[in-house]
Amino acid sequence: MANRDETPATGADGAPTAAAPSGTEPTGTPPAGTPPAGTEPAATEPAAVEEAAAEEAAPAHDPETAPWTGPGAWIFPGLVALFGVIAVWGALTIEAPPNSAPPGPGVVPGVIGVLLLVVAAKMAFDNLRVARAVAAGTDLGPPAPPTEWSPVALTLGALAVHVALLEPLGWLLAGTLLFWGVSYAFGARSPLRDAVVSLSMSAAVQVGFSFGLGLSLPGGVLEMVL
Numbered sequence: 001m002a003n004r005d006e007t008p009a010t011g012a013d014g015a016p017t018a019a020a021p022s023g024t025e026p027t028g029t030p031p032a033g034t035p036p037a038g039t040e041p042a043a044t045e046p047a048a049v050e051e052a053a054a055e056e057a058a059p060a061h062d063p064e065t066a067p068w069t070g071p072g073a074w075i076f077p078g079l080v081a082l083f084g085v086i087a088v089w090g091a092l093t094i095e096a097p098p099n100s101a102p103p104g105p106g107v108v109p110g111v112i113g114v115l116l117l118v119v120a121a122k123m124a125f126d127n128l129r130v131a132r133a134v135a136a137g138t139d140l141g142p143p144a145p146p147t148e149w150s151p152v153a154l155t156l157g158a159l160a161v162h163v164a165l166l167e168p169l170g171w172l173l174a175g176t177l178l179f180w181g182v183s184y185a186f187g188a189r190s191p192l193r194d195a196v197v198s199l200s201m202s203a204a205v206q207v208g209f210s211f212g213l214g215l216s217l218p219g220g221v222l223e224m225v226l
Contacts, residue, residue: 076123077120084112170218170223171217172219173220174218183197
């Protein structure tokens, strides 16, 4: 058999050097995937993740129990009480036609007015309770967010337009504008669908007054045309 040449490797000075074991990498070479020296590893959690975690840790307000502060805390009970007084006054002073069947036209506005007054009283009682708790130093949790006045203004505007156009347009059209305006104030943005639903609601109310109470709501231009 031929002898294998096993001459040892020599360095620059002629001295023999130790051979590296088979399957190992040369000394001084960093493993694959190791970042270069002098560099820092990237942050494991971005700032957005930290902010989201902080928001989750913060207590959120409960709309049922959050204390209501600011001008809206007393403006809304005042408006509800005002509408309740107007409804009750209208129920007491309305003139029933001779052919109207019991219970008469004053029942519906009377019941609505009384319910509005009850709601206004409950809201005022809650405001007084919150004021006493704050004065005593009680922690009531996160307060309610600021009041959005644009839906309130749009709703009041729709109601004013309805009252102004009730006689010339009649209940069917004026009621449709009222329902459509209120739905728009609360975020509805589908004009065709909202108009169909508003017209259906207005027609249902008119049918209920005609067949349920024996009262005819103002017909307006439709009565003259038809």
